[in-house]
Structure formats: C-alpha cells, structure tokens
Amino acid sequence: MSADAGALEAVVRRVRPVDEAAGRAAQRALDAKTKPRGSLGELETLASRVAAIRGTSSPGRLRAALVLAAGDHGYARAGLSAYPPEVTRQMLANFAAGGAAINVLAREAGVHLLVVDAGVSEPVDHREIRALRLGAGTEDATRGPAMPRAQAMRGMAAGAALAGELAAEGFGIVAVGDMGIGNTTAAAALSAVLLPAPPEAVCGRGTGLDDEGVRRKVAAVHEALAANDPDRADPVGALAAVGGYELAVLAGACLGAAAAEAVVLLDGFVTTAAALVAVTVLTAWHYLPRHQFLIGEKYDSAIVNDKDLEAFAFLANLPGAHDTVIGNANTDGTAWMYAVAGLHPLWTHYDYPVQQGPGYQRFIFWAYADDADTDPRIAEAVKALDIRYVLTSTPVVLKFAMPDGLVSLDRSRSWEKIYDNGETRIYEWRGAPERKQKE
Numbered sequence: 301m302s303a304d305a306g307a308l309e310a311v312v313r314r315v316r317p318v319d320e321a322a323g324r325a326a327q328r329a330l331d332a333k334t335k336p337r338g339s340l341g342e343l344e345t346l347a348s349r350v351a352a353i354r355g356t357s358s359p360g361r362l363r364a365a366l367v368l369a370a371g372d373h374g375y376a377r378a379g380l381s382a383y384p385p386e387v388t389r390q391m392l393a394n395f396a397a398g399g400a401a402i403n404v405l406a407r408e409a410g411v412h413l414l415v416v417d418a419g420v421s422e423p424v425d426h427r428e429i430r431a432l433r434l435g436a437g438t439e440d441a442t443r444g445p446a447m448p449r450a451q452a453m454r455g456m457a458a459g460a461a462l463a464g465e466l467a468a469e470g471f472g473i474v475a476v477g478d479m480g481i482g483n484t485t486a487a488a489a490l491s492a493v494l495l496p497a498p499p500e501a502v503c504g505r506g507t508g509l510d511d512e513g514v515r516r517k518v519a520a521v522h523e524a525l526a527a528n529d530p531d532r533a534d535p536v537g538a539l540a541a542v543g544g545y546e547l548a549v550l551a552g553a554c555l556g557a558a559a560a561e562a563v564v565l566l567d568g569f570v571t572t573a574a575a576l577v578a579v580t581v582l583t584a585w586h587y588l589p590r591h592q593f594l595i596g597e598k599y600d601s602a603i604v605n606d607k608d609l610e611a612f613a614f615l616a617n618l619p620g621a622h623d624t625v626i627g628n629a630n631t632d633g634t635a636w637m638y639a640v641a642g643l644h645p646l647w648t649h650y651d652y653p654v655q656q657g658p659g660y661q662r663f664i665f666w667a668y669a670d671d672a673d674t675d676p677r678i679a680e681a682v683k684a685l686d687i688r689y690v691l692t693s694t695p696v697v698l699k700f701a702m703p704d705g706l707v708s709l710d711r712s713r714s715w716e717k718i719y720d721n722g723e724t725r726i727y728e729w730r731g732a733p734e735r736k737q738k739e
Contacts, residue, residue, distance in 0.1 A: 302450065304457040308552070308581075311460045314559035315582055317642050320622045323352030326359075345617060353563050354472065362472030362563065365412040367462060367553050368395060368402065369478060371419040371545035372437030374446060375524075376482030380517050382508040385437075388481045389420045395479070396426040402477065412471065416462070418455060419545030420480075432458045434545045441489065441542045442523035452540035452548050456581075459552025460559070467560030474557035475565035476550045476574065481507075487573035489521045489542035493530045494580050504569070535580035543577070550574035555581065611691070611724035616641040618718075618726075620688050627665065627690035629706045646685060661685055669705035672714035679714075682729055690715065693724040 301309070327348045331337050338344060351357050370392045376385040394400045395415045406413040417423060419434045434455045438446040463474050480486075484506035491502040499521035505514060521542075528541035539548055551574040557564045558578070566572050615621055621643060628638075628645040638645045646662065661681040669690070672678035681687075692706055709715045709727050719726035 302453065304450070304453045307457045308453060308460060308555070311457075311464070311552075311555050311559045312581060315555065318349075318352040319355040320352055320642075322355055322357050323348040325357035326351035329357060350563055353561060355561055359472070363412070363470055364409070364473035364475060364565070365414060365466045365471040366402070366406055366475040366477055367414050367416060367459070367466075367550065369416040369418045369432075369459075369476070369546035369549045369553075370395075371417075371434075371480045371483070371547075371549075372421045373480055373482030373486055373544050374438045374440035375442070375485040375520060377440060378442065378516070378520060380485050380509075380513070380520055381481045381506060382513070383481050385421065385481050388479060389422055389424060391479050392417060392420055392429065393424045393426065396424060396428040398428075411475070412466075414462070414466070416546075416549060418549040430462070432462070432549055434548065438486075438544055441486070441528065442520050443527055445528055445541050446486070446543055447540050447545070447548075449537060449540040451545075452536055452543065455545055455548025456536070456539075456552035456555065456577075459549035459554075460556030461552075462549070463553040463556030463562065464560055467557065467562050471562065473563045473565055474553060475567065476553055476571045477567050478546050478550060478570040478574070480544055480546050480570075483544050483546065483570050485517055485520055486542060486544040486547060487570045488517070489524045490538060490547065490573045490577060492521055492525060493532050493538045493542065494535060494576050496532055499525070532580075535577050539577050543573075546570075547574045547577065551577035551581070554578035558582075607721045607723045608693070610721055611693070611719060611726065612641055612643075614719050615689065615691060615726055616643060618689060618728075624688040625686050627669070627685075627687050627706070629690070629692040629702050646687065665705060666703040667705045669703075670708040670712045670715070671705070672712055679731065688729055690727040690729075691724065692727070 327344065330340070330344050330347065350362070351359050354362075370388055372385055372388050391400065392415070395403065395413075403413065405411075414430060415428055416430045416432050418432055419437060421437045423431065423433065432455070434451045435447065466474055484504065488499065488502040488504075491497060492499050495502070499518045503514060503518045503521060506517070509517065524542045530538040530541040532538065539551065547570065550571055554564050554575050555578045564575065566575055615626070625644050625646045626638070646665075661684045664677045664681040665685060665687065668675055669678055669682075672682075690706060690709065692702065692709070710717060714730055715727040716730050717725055718728050
C-alpha cells in the first residue's frame, strides 16, 4: 500500500456516523424556546444537523474556512466550455490578489479563504496560493484516463490533510469551492458513473453553453465512459478515469473534514460531485464489504432520480428513522442512499421468498405485512425487527418483485401512508387497530 493510500485509509477509518442524540437534544432545546415549534423552518433542521455533526447539542458559533481548489482539464481542449482554458490560471491569480467575488464574500462573512493550485496548466507564484499540484492539467478523458490512479489518491490524501489542518486550527466549518474550465464536464462524468445516471441527465450549460454546446458535452461524457469503462464500486478509479485534479483535492477535503467532525458546506454541481466521490469512498469502505451482492448488472442499472432524493430527505428527518429499521421493498437504487443517509434497511434479498438468514420474523413481515389488522404475527414481527417505517417505490430492482406483504399497505389500518410523491411512498406503523381496542 502506498503512503497516500495508507493516509487516506486512516482518514476513512476515523469517519463515524453523526450523533443523532445530540441533534435531537438540539431540537428539544429549540422547541423549549418562547416561539411556536418549528417556526424557524429549515433553519431548525440545519441547526439540529450541525449539532449532530459536531456531536454536541450546543455547538456554538463555528469558525469557517473555504478551500477553493483550481485545476485545468483535458476536456477543455475540446471546446466544451464557453471560456478558453487560460481563464483557469487567470482566475487563480485573481483569487490570490483578492479581486474576485469570492474574496469579497469571504471577507464580509469572516470566512478564511484558502486558495489551492491542484493542477493548473501553468503555476502562479503567489504567497496566497497553497501549491498541491498533481500535474499541469489532466489528460483528455475521452481518449483515456484523466490521470493515473496514484495521482488521484495523492490529491485526495492532500485534501484530507488540508482539512485536518484546518480543523486542528479550530475551524468547525469547511466549505469547498472550485475553479477549472471544463470541470462541469468532469463532474458530469463522475456523476454519471457514481449515481449512476445517463449523461443526458447530468450535463448542463455550465458557464453558458448553447444547445449545441450541451450536445457536445453529452457526447464527450459518453466518449469518456466508453474509453475508460469506470466502475461505480471503485470511486477512486472513477475519479482517476474521468475526474479532475481539483475534484480529487476537494473529495479528500470532504473526507478529512468528516473525520474531524467538521461541517462540510458545498457550493454547486462540481463540489457536489467531489462530495459524491467522498461519500462513495465511505460507502465502499464501511458498507459494500457486507453487501458485495449488491454490485452487478441488476444494481448497476439503478437510477437515483429527484423523487428518490426527495423521499430520502423526508425519510431521514422522520422521528426515530435513524434508530429503527426501514422495511425496503427492493426500491431501485436505494442501497447507496441508505448508506449516505445513515439509515438501516431491511432487505428482502436475504430471505424472500426463500427463508434464509434470520428467517422467520423477516419472512412473516415480507409476506403478510398488509394483513396486520387481523394477523397477530405481524405486530410480533414488526416489534422483533424494530421496524417503524416502510419505503416502497416504482420501479423495483431489476428482476425483483414487490414483496407480497407490501403490495396492499394502503388498505391496512395498521399502516399509515405519510408520504407519496407519485413514485415513492413511505408508511408508518400504527399498530393493529382491532387489538388496540381490545386492550
């Protein structure tokens, strides 16, 4: 194992789930204030989430730093941006001189700005620039890998060390920003691999492309995927194949910040793609070794769309969702989202329709959950399995079917449908009404 790989592994090992108890305590403190409950809306959700990340119900005012990484891209040489590649270096010099919009915003907000040269074509010699150069711009990924795997690993390790350095200096928020002509193409290619998603769904106008420019961008992403055949289960390999130098540094910064229990703040599509790499690295380390059977043709076809994400955002904020088990009806693409959201699914893959693994209670749930009004075994199974919510969706995973017991939950008084966006539905266990009356 290389030194960079060893350093990155050590960082990943230190990442732990957020402290949900601290988040709930923060929400209770907000509820106890002289105001209507929930009157601050999403601000309360954000405050509770920060408390959970920091591991304390009273995180206080946090100091913030912004890591702004720049790098050049082989994609830009194909004319996939509204601006020429030289603009990356020009903007890097402007950041260092304090003349860009982000400099003004950072000063006004009291945010420490750290400008990083991750690999522009020509370096800028300036004391305000941290040189973490991985090279002089990436290769053209439409013809082969954007960079060697070792470079991607080195960039991530450097970014993680940088975030760790900021956390040690007392910064509790690490924001990430990007600069690189052509980097929305790299971000689109990474998103296409890791979500996964068709290139047409993740390619936008970037810095202002017209319709023909967007078509060229989509074609370039298709070419990059065909030339490299990246594996969604190997995020570092995908980053090396179709990503960028600044994306490597920022993905590492996200990991380093998470390991230090710092809040990570994203800004836009490119930094979100970098965070996607970081999250997928964590998924691969903490989750996939126990679920290797989730990798293959039927799962690689899974598409995570906006409605899936909306449903999981709703599910992740429900009371008790992180402390109980979610009954999952083979919902397409959700293996990754459970890991990202810190939720715990009960998969049918283990034992339905064949009784394997823990077996009996699980089988009773999958086969007869919608009979809970009359079948006492369901309440016993729900209690034994610690299930509070069930998530169903269309489509299900390729070649799987909706479990029999979840087909007719709408007709059961024991389950209340609390969410429905037209594709995904969430039900909450209310208990069998007939038995409640007898008690």
